[in-house]
Amino acid sequence: MYQKVCMENVAIVLHDTRIPENIGAAARAAANMGVGQVILSAPRNFDMERVLKVATHSASGLVEAMTVCNTLPEALGTFNWIVGTTARLGGTRRVNFSPADLATKLIPISSENRVAVLFGPEDRGLTNEDLQLCHDLVNIPAAGFSSLNLAQAVMVISYELFKARTREPKFYIPRLACRYELENMYEELQDTFNRIHYINHENPEQRLDKTRSFLSRYQLRSREVSLIRGFCRQVARYGEKCYQDGVTAGAAGGKKTQETR
Known part of the structure; x- marks a missing residue:
């Protein structure tokens, strides 16, 4: 029996679009391929x-x-797996998949999880900051001019998702942590890094960017996110206890010195 992408669990997210007609054309392409939802993030x-x-x-x-939605984090907040599209390559944009390979990966993920495929504005695409919210990146290969029209790009990705099939034995992927849960975890990690001076204060985002890149390779579940957040809170408690113990010891030492004079 063939397994397919659950298109009802797939949403096309269009961020910072500039031309209303492009939204309509992209929605038409998505509808033709059975995509379950279209979301607009900060449209102009x-x-x-x-x-x-x-x-x-x-x-x-x-x-x-x-x-x-007014903001991209709001638009992506409830999704369990997010794929960013990019025409530009190199640097931090390490593309994981072609459209066909992406579709194959999403077959088991989409059965129990909401998947967002994110597209950027027509003139410049997604920024590096936008792509930090994504688990995977996909690039549509093209000859010559690499940037496709928005609706064309939506059609290519949606078509590959629609036609993807596999005969491999099904392996279960449970519900993964949503974007809201992950962002709360990253906030606590950043706070912990600051507390233990694990961040280069001249470039504070570098350490967190590498941490995001590392953790995005794994399909983190809600309980695993809770485990990491619990670790961060325990580090914060221990650091506060050490600080208070130091203050108490300092005060006691000062009092003892005064008494021996």
């Missing part, structure tokens, strides 16, 4: 009438059910 010049005109009747239901 949003005009539902212009969006629907391009989406046509076939995608009107998907468009009318769109969620519009």
